[in-house]
Amino acid sequence: MVSPVIMGHHQRVAYLSYTLGRAMDTPPEQLSLLVLSASLHDIGAMSLLDRQRALEFEERNHYLHAEMGYHHLKDFPLFSSVSNVIRFHHHPWNHTPDAPDEIPHASHILHLADRIDVLIDYSRNLLEQSREIRDKILPLAGTIFSPEVIHAFHSQSGKESFWLELLSATQNDQPFQNIPEIYADWSLLNIVEFSWFMARLIDFRCSFTATHSSGVSAVAEWLANLVGFSQNECQMMMIAGFLHDIGKLGVPTELINKPGKLTDAEFNQVKPHAYLTRQILSPLKNLPGLVDWCSFHHERLDGSGYPYHLNAQQVPLGAKILAVADIFTALIEDRPYRKGMQIDRAIQIIQEQSRSGLLDQRIVSLLSEDAEMARYVCLNSQQYAQSRYSEFFKHLPESFAFDTCPLPH
Ligand SMILES: [Fe+2]
Ligand SMILES: [Fe+2]
Ligand SMILES: [Fe+2]
Structure with a gap:
């Protein structure tokens, strides 16, 4: 809501994460959590400037809003399970020598989904851009992005439907109907x-x-x-x-x-x-x-x-x-x-x-x-x-x- 530049980003990243996660045979419960993480991932970007920065592909300061998001979410029971995923959603794949186990698998999916969305120019035809985006993303396998997630992207992004469904992701939540609802006790x-x-x-x-x-x-x-x-x-x-x-x-x-x-x-x-x-x-x-x-x-x-x-x-x-x-x-x-x-x-x-x-x-x-x-x-x-x-x-x-x-x- 804060700016037309950002409009729909979270919904599209949720759709992309879901599609990549499904292609990697992620179990349904994990898919639900992945969609939840993606829907909240930039929650720690508090100012308009922060939010715009989060949309820049080469921005170096990404860890800050991810850390902030983690701190917002970790104490609230419904969202604590996704706080760690969000904490590492900008972490490069090859940059985890200290504690690689600390980085949840879902963070790598979310990372790529997020970067795909920021590369797209929504004022242009999406199918026209699919090749450029693939050319830019695929060589980053094993460095910035997880090879396994890149593999899923490679298999999915060859289909026109992958890109066309992305366009309608902001209008409906149809893809998510098939995943289990996350139980919340609304007492x-x-x-x-x-x-x-x-x-x-x-x-x-x-x-x-x-x-x-x-x-x-x-x-x-x-x-x-x-x-x-x-x-x-x-x-x-x-x-x-x-x-x-x-x-x-x-x-x-x-x-x-x-x-x-x-x-x-x-x-x-x-x-x-x-x-x-x-x-x-x-x-x-x-x-x-x-x-x-x-x-x-x-x-x-x-x-x-x-x-x-x-x-x-x-x-x-x-x-x-x-x-x-x-x-x-x-x-x-x-x-x-x-x-x-x-x-x-x-x-x-x-x-x-x-x-x-x-x-x-x-x-x-x-x-x-x-x-x-x-x-x-x-x-x-x-x-x-x-x-x-x-x-x-x-x-x-x-x-x-x-x-x-x-x-x-
Ligand atoms: Fe007011
Ligand atoms: Fe982000
Ligand atoms: Fe983002």
Whole structure:
């Protein structure tokens, strides 16, 4: 979603990995894991620049995003089994003298699948390019790529169907219908854990937003409880807090990190995130309430919000809570262009917005009545997220201090 240049890359690499894996008689369960790895392989490329770099054939710095992806995935049970595959997805075949067993077989398949996709010029006819790509890839057997995987590529890429199916890989998941589904226990507890995993992906792209979703989540859950939501709804609100900005994954990090106010043109690039949140979450058919809460978090009750310009009657109570929690958290936390605000000033601004008919009055008065508690709830949750953020970068090489956010003055 972040750029047309990257669009469809993961789906095509999933298709290529699957096709190569199948040609190598990979067992069905392993094929499922291969498709999962390929679908997530560049998850550690956090900025648009990182993502574009991951698409350059000769780029030397590939190990960094692969390492980052590994660290994101290894602690989350559903994805931990593929974290190692992703860690080594740019490792050259002949460059593993220390611990060759450490490199999973699937990494070699994924490596070649990824490089095939970056060699293709999708503005040209694919069949016309197949020979050039084969000429470039095949001599790299035994050096950059595994001879066994190259053999599979050689046998498959002679067929037109190999290239033509690649083109439709972004439109359907037909090839993957034949592989076993990966079992996932989507109990509420696991959804909470999954949403925390997603929140890290959203927030860890900048030290200033590193704890934003955690703060929103805690304040929203606390407010939901005060409003009288059931225990189950309060947990949903916590999840909504973690996921509300998921659409920001489609906004270039460079804009999220920008030290200073956004220009109108830049704001137009940030605004779609609320819409993208809806697109990303809408497959969660069993949780329609949650999807609405998240995607309406920038709606304002007088119809001046975005992207749907809903009015007070149309915005569900959960989204009204989330909006207040989002603004409160944003005001009291440091941003690249300003320090966090004092609590009294933050409450004053929120009350003004409520008086102007933008925010729900009842929720704002609940917040104002116990503002110190709201601050405590927010900071407490953010402290935990901050410790996880520091822990995350502790394991990564120095060069990962990539943060482009300057300190606020
Ligand atoms: Fe990559
Ligand atoms: Fe890639
Ligand atoms: Fe947002």
